Amino acid sequence: MAANDKATKTETAKEEQASPILIQMGIFAAILFVSSLISPLFPATFPVPTPVIGLVILYILLASHIVKLRNVEKFGDFMISLIAFLFVPSGIQLAASLDILKAQGVQLVVVILIATIVLLVVVAYTTAGFIWLRKNVFHRDVNVEE
Amino acid sequence: MMTLTATAHMAAWGKWLGDALGTNAAGASAGNALFGIFLSLVVYLFGQWLFKIGKGFFLFQPLFVGMVLGIFILFLFAKAFGTDTATFYKSAYLPGGNIIFWFLNPATIAFAIPLYRRNDVVKKFWLEIVLSLIVGLVISLFVIYYVSKLIGLDNVGIASMMPQAATTAIAMPIAGAIGGNTAVTAMACILNAVIIYALGDWLVKFFHVNSDPIGAGLGLGTAGHTVGSAKALQLGSIQGSMASIAVVVISIVVDIVVPPFASMMGLI
Incomplete structure (x- = not known):
């Protein structure tokens, strides 16, 4: 019972820690916006698509602890869970x-x-x-x- | 008489549907985005259902079913409207398709999250991972280039084959930049996953890929994208984490290696 109680408590604590989904989307939007500004700086013969830059920026932000997992993982995991469907128009x-x-x-x-x-x-x-x-x-x- | 009425009905129905889909408008660019979104969802959900009742038959992978069925439906609609598939695709499907396609941007950068979750492994093996993927990709590109030449692909076809190891959202713009056809590259990425899903176990056994678990993971992640990393996880947790790292890192490696390779081979 006590253990169960503790588990619920840590779970609620975790829930409280996760950033609101709009904040998470805001972080993604900011990274994408900056990436889309950087991407055209590369020459046409050496294209670096916006998502590549965004991927690198998000990884650097996570690795340097400027952005915490709890700030982005809820929205990020949700997007990754949709990825196969998102490829349908490409197909x-x-x-x-x-x-x-x-x-x-x-x-x-x-x-x-x-x-x-x-x-x-x-x-x-x-x-x-x-x-x-x-x-x-x-x-x-x-x-x-x- | 009967046929005449039927034709008249068809014409009226066709006009209404054409108006609704935006295909009747001159220039036909301001279509109804909801058709593309709806069609994408329906064909994908149908694929998921087929995959479930087909007990995971390899050709029933939801994305593959969605692609084939979606194109087939567009083909039928185009026939019914008396236009060609490409025109109907552009006017009726593309507005909605583009909205879904846009979400690949945040979804692709989200892959930094699983990469960061494996940061202990990345930190320890980053040199081996990066070197293996660069050297492995360059060797593979030579093989793919000469196989394509031998089989008789034109330069557009060859350029479309080069970036397929990257995830679709990254492979497509690179294919476009080196003179390839982005749609063919997207198809290649989808088929990579279908092939690894279908033949992965057999290929791993036949080529003794699993003799090095780290290599098996990187290989499966490179060749089969996210489906490959699911396969790798079945082999073990080392393979699984290496594959999920490879899916992300190979996309960046493709971006660095493929454009210079293409210009070296005279494709651009």
């Missing part, structure tokens, strides 16, 4: 380029299949190589979990 966009699919659809799908396998295998083995170096050449610990 349907193909309706405007059906002629490309008609011309080289099969080739594209074959390349995508090969690319997926190549990315998986090459990245996995490259990583294994670097981890091997870390362990056997630099003698540093390779345990992920403490």
Whole structure:
């Protein structure tokens, strides 16, 4: 009973700590706005899309404890939970380029299949190589979990 | 006579619907955004339902079903209106689609949160993670480039294939900048996830990917995006956390590596 009570208390304390959702949205909006101002500064041959800059800014703000998890995680986790749905218009966009699919659809799908396998295998083995170096050449610990 | 009445009915119905969707207007740009939003939700929810009753059959992934069904519905509507699919898409679907698409901005930057939650692992292995993803991506890009050439893709097709390891919202603008077709790149990102979902277990076994758990995680996150990181979590918690880190970091690596690679290969 007492333990149960304590659990409820910490839970309410946590609830109190989380920033109001409008504040969380405000933080996201501010980061996106600043990112959209920075993005056009990069040359056209080296584009850095707004979300890349926003991602880096939010990570830096979190890592430097300027923004706390409780300030952003409720809205952020909600947005991430929607991500598959948010991709639907990107997929349907193909309706405007059906002629490309008609011309080289099969080739594209074959390349995508090969690319997926190549990315998986090459990245996995490259990583294994670097981890091997870390362990056997630099003698540093390779345990992920403490 | 019968057919004539039916045609007249169809025409009246078509005019009403056309007005409602905004496709009758000259220039046809100020469409009704609600159609695009509604259609996106319906096809995606249908996909979720199909995935559930299909017991997770790989072609029934909600996003994939949503894409195919959505395009098919637009195709049918376009036929009914006597216009082509691309025009109907632009006038009727795009206004609503763009509203949903906009929300990818906050959703993509939100990925900084899971990355930060794994900050202990990131801090310890950042050099290996960044080096592995850069070197792995450059090698993969060479392979993808020459495979595309061999199979006979034109430069637009090849450029569309380059940024697919990044998350869709980041891959698309990069594809556009290096002369690719953003829609094809989006399709590639979606198919990556479908393929990893379908063949992931088999590929991991066949290529002994899991001989290094950190490598398995980074590989699955790179190749299969968020679906890949769900697969990786099934292999173990090390793989899972590495994959969720890879999903984010590879997007930044793609942004740094792909444009110079494309100009080196003469794509831009």
